[in-house]
Amino acid sequence: MADDTMTAGLSATVRVDGRLDATITADAGDVVAVIGPNGAGKTTLLRALAGLVPAAGQVSVGGRSWTSPPVLVRDRNLGFVFQDQSLFPHLSALDNVAFGLRSRGTSRAEADATARAWLERFGVGDLAARRPRELSGGQAQRVAIARALAPAPDLLLLDEPFAGLDVGVATALRIELARHLASYDGVALLVTHDAIDALTLADRVLVLDEGVVAQTGAPRDVAARPVTDHVARLVGLNVIREGETFRSFSPSAVTVSLGQPEGSARHRWHGAVLGLAPHGDAVRVLVAADRELIADVTPAAAAELGLAPGREVWLSVKQTAVETWSRDPA
Numbered sequence: 610m611a612d613d614t615m616t617a618g619l620s621a622t623v624r625v626d627g628r629l630d631a632t633i634t635a636d637a638g639d640v641v642a643v644i645g646p647n648g649a650g651k652t653t654l655l656r657a658l659a660g661l662v663p664a665a666g667q668v669s670v671g672g673r674s675w676t677s678p679p680v681l682v683r684d685r686n687l688g689f690v691f692q693d694q695s696l697f698p699h700l701s702a703l704d705n706v707a708f709g710l711r712s713r714g715t716s717r718a719e720a721d722a723t724a725r726a727w728l729e730r731f732g733v734g735d736l737a738a739r740r741p742r743e744l745s746g747g748q749a750q751r752v753a754i755a756r757a758l759a760p761a762p763d764l765l766l767l768d769e770p771f772a773g774l775d776v777g778v779a780t781a782l783r784i785e786l787a788r789h790l791a792s793y794d795g796v797a798l799l800v801t802h803d804a805i806d807a808l809t810l811a812d813r814v815l816v817l818d819e820g821v822v823a824q825t826g827a828p829r830d831v832a833a834r835p836v837t838d839h840v841a842r843l844v845g846l847n848v849i850r851e852g853e854t855f856r857s858f859s860p861s862a863v864t865v866s867l868g869q870p871e872g873s874a875r876h877r878w879h880g881a882v883l884g885l886a887p888h889g890d891a892v893r894v895l896v897a898a899d900r901e902l903i904a905d906v907t908p909a910a911a912a913e914l915g916l917a918p919g920r921e922v923w924l925s926v927k928q929t930a931v932e933t934w935s936r937d938p939a
């Protein structure tokens with residue numbers, strides 16, 4: 610079947626009954642962060658693109674259709690890294706990385722040499738002979754990423770590759786992955802719950818909400834103008850939606866007071882403090898008004914106002930600190 614949407618990158622529409630109905634396009638070389646709350650369909654999207662979950666629609670990658678006619682999972686030129694599994698337990702790190710190359714017909718000697726080079730690149734060359742159970746979580750994840758990248762896939766699917774790693778290990782791996790993704794010329798999709806991943810690793814962000822695409826755009830734009838509560842919370846912005854009009858303001862622009870604030874050029878809300886948490890040099894206050902809002906105050910102000918869960922407060926923000934926009938038509 611002719612497919613005029615076919616591009617060198619990724620062009621796909623995938624539908625999984627009751628779980629997902631998403632269209633995604635990306636240029637070759639793009640890293641797309643896929644974000645959204647639990648159950649939004651992020652893993653289902655990756656699995657549907659890989660052919661691991663039966664889906665209606667079409668998928669074309671690298672100028673080739675994977676759906677008409679259907680291409681078997683093993684014949685799709687893709688690499689994936691999932692948070693929990695990934696490595697074959699009975700194979701050494703080297704054999705794990707060489708496996709994908711050999712299954713694509715590369716000779717043993719060549720596959721081993723390429724695999725060794727990839728392990729070196731990820732700083733785990735000296736662990737080539739080890740089995741996965743003899744690797745730390747961070748080392749195993751490096752091997753898994755090396756294995757996914759080694760065959761130069763057209764599509765790289767990374768499902769929360771840093772989940773479960775401790776912060777230092779995750780940070781180091783994030784930096785290494787960024788370096789490799791910069792020179793990778795396929796399309797990479799990265800599922801993440803971390804705003805930093807989305808902002809530092811991705812060229813574009815795709816926001817999923819209840820199985821549909823709620824927003825796509827450059828990370829900076831999505832972070833500045835989130836249209837879902839999930840992303841608003843992730844980037845720490847207050848966002849109020851009225852139909853297709855959105856108003857946002859930073860927690861640092863919010864004034865907290867015990868008495869009702871004066872002045873007409875202010876938006877104001879009344880509610881009870883739900884919780885307090887340190888946020889940089891400030892104290893972040895979560896307040897249940899007619900919606901949940903966040904305000905950043907100085908520790909001195911928090912003490913002076915006696916802020917504690919249950920305390921009734923007023924929040925106000927100057928009209929000039931509020932940005933208003935309409936969602937672009939999809």
Ligand SMILES: Nc1ncnc2c1ncn2[C@@H]1O[C@H](COP(=O)(O)OP(=O)(O)OP(=O)(O)O)[C@@H](O)[C@H]1O
Pocket residue numbers: 628645646647648649650651652653654
């Ligand atoms: N094997 C399955 N069979 C039926 N429904 C499923 C299956 N796996 C997931 N779902 C449902 O599909 C929806 C999307 O799940 P999915 O795992 O894709 O979400 P997610 O965005 O990856 O979530 P999380 O961040 O929690 O991993 C959820 O409602 C989930 O309950």
